[in-house]
Structures are given as C-alpha cells and as structure tokens.
Amino acid sequence: MPTPDFLRTLLTTAGPSGYERPVATVWRDAAKAFAEVSADVVGSSVARVRGTAGGPLTAVIGHIDEIGVIVTHIDDDGFLRFEGVGGWDPIILVGQRVTLTTKGGEVEGVIGKKPIHLMKPDDRKSVPELKDLHIDIGARDGEEARALARVGDVAVIAGEPVELPNDRVVSRAMDNRLGAYVAFEVARLVAEAGGAPGDVAAVAAVQEETNLVGSRTSVFSLKPDVAVVVDVTFATDQPGVQLGELSRQPFGSGPSITRGSMIHPLVAELLIETAEEEGIPYTLSAAGRATGTDGDVVHLTRGGIPTAVVSIPLRYMHSPVEMVQLDDVENTAKLIAAFTRKLTAETSFER
Secondary structure (H helix, E strand, O other): OOOOHHHHHHHOOOOEOOOOHHHHHHHHHHHOOOOEEEEOOOOOEEEEEOOOOOEEEEEEEEEOOEOEEEEEEEOOOOEEEEEEEOOOOHHHHOOOEEEEEEOOEEEEEEEEOOOHHHOOHHHHOOOOOHHHOEEEOOOOOHHHHHHHOOOOOEEEEOOOOEEEOOOEEEEOOHHHHHHHHHHHHHHHHHHHOOOOOEEEEEEEEOOHHHHOHHHHHHHHHHOOOEEEEEEEEEOOOOOOOOEOOEOOOOOOOOOEEEEEOOOOHHHHHHHHHHHHHHOOOOEEEEEOOOOOOOHHHHOOOOOOOOEEEEEEEEEOOOOOOEEEEHHHHHHHHHHHHHHHHHOOOOOOOOO
C-alpha cells in the first residue's frame, strides 16, 4: 500500500504548535472538494458534510500540529539557542538536520553539541539537556545569523517519509497528522457515500501539543452532539514497551478504542459494535483518568459532550522516525465513518 499522496503532503509540510498555517491551508484546500470548509482565528479548520435525516452532529477531531523547536536567543558567534515546542527527549535532537521557518523563507540548519572527544568521562555518561544544544545555520557571526533568523522562529526536523516493508511508513509529524488525515478521510468517505443521518464535521485542531487549545475552541463553536477524538497511541510490539502498563495494541490490530472515566460509555460501546459489524479489527485500551489527548478538554466543553477517543498504534512517538502501519490508519477512518452512519435522530447519549 503506497503512502497516500495527501498524507505525504501533510507529513512534509511544517506546522509546529502555534505555527500551523501552512499545513492547515493544505488540509482546507483539499477538503473543499467535498465539504463546507471554515477556519477560525486560532487556526483550526473544519470540513462539514451535511446530514440527510436530522441525526446528531458528529465532530471528528484530529490535531494537525507537530512538535518542533523555537529560537530563544542568537549569540554573537551566530549560533541559535532554542527550547522545545512540545515534549522532546533531548537526546533525539542531537545531530538532526532542521528546517527553520523565517520571515524570509526556509533556512536549513543542524543541531549540534560538544563532540564526544572534548567531553570528560563522566559527561559522556550523562544525557544532554536542551540548554546544551544549539542550531548552526552556517552563519559567520551573530549579525549574519540575525539577518537570517529571529527569536521566535520555529523549526522542525528535516527529512522525507520513508516507506518500509509490510505497508509501514516512517516520518516525523505522524503525531498527529495521522489524526487530522483520518478526520479528513472520515468526512470524505461520508460525503462519497451520500452523507450520514447527521452532519459530520472533521476538525483539524491546532496547539494540542502545547495546551489542547484548538479542539476546545472548535467544539465550543460547533456545539457537536457527539465527538470522536483521533490520535496516536503506543504500539506495543517494539522493545521496551511493558504490557500491563499498556494494553496490547500491535501493528495490524486496527484502531484502539479507549474505555475509561472520561470516555462516554455509550459512544465507546457503539464504536465497538460498529467495528464488529463491519469486520474491522480493533483493540481496547483503558484510561483511569486523563487520556493525554484532546478528548480531555472536549468532553467537558459547554455542558459536556459525549466523547470517545480512537487511537492509531505508533512506534517511536515524538521522534523523527515515528512509524505506522497504513492499514491501521485506513481501518480507523472506516470505523469512524461507519459509526457516523449509525447515528440517527433517535440516538440518545443520556446516562
């Protein structure tokens, strides 16, 4: 299964939290082919497919931002200091190539640190911190560097997606362009099928990685009757992942449907029923408290929104080599699209 062209475009367009406009524009322009598209001042996007029979409005939410870094200081030697936009394991950033988005366009650079040869024996055993790293854009001095970049410019890891055997793809920004892609695909599938009983609103939310912002403002405006948040979860078929702490959800097992305290049980059960009726593989995961997704704010917006979380197994989260199996992505979109078609004017989420 080749990587869908639209997904590849999403993965290769920069958009760290708060700076999502380039990738949001790509998403909106594509959605105009089958939906009513809108955007808000926060930067989130909505693609709405009108319903056919007065059913409930379903919001399908995937955040479109990615983690990155932001320039905090440019020194007189021309090196850029930075902090994370979202959560990084600093050791992953060492030696990476990055692309900065600046007022003048894209600027290439590398993340450097002191060479191992110059480190004391004890230092070699310690994990670097962000303060130990810098971005080198090849500038001769601070004056030249400040002409190319400014404090507040952001950067993402450079690199193209790579296709591996067994329909597996590696890229940065899988978390959570996959969710935004699935939301898009759900709306497209529903439109292709002639609509669902109720409106379906795909949401590409911004700023999840920093403060769960875009989903909160989007559902406040939309007032959906039910919401399905799509994100990634930890694939359990990689070394170092402990079952028990996590439920079993390997590659090829399909979407993971969360059950737990903040998940609306009727929505979760309806998703499970849909998967079984459609012959879609799925797993279950549990969340005793928060889910670590946009669902944590969606379910308590306004007077409360019946909310579910559906996740795609992913390896190496928050790294430049995030890996996914494409049939898990496809099955997630199929599940949620089928779910929306089951919701009628008589569907009740009272509990």
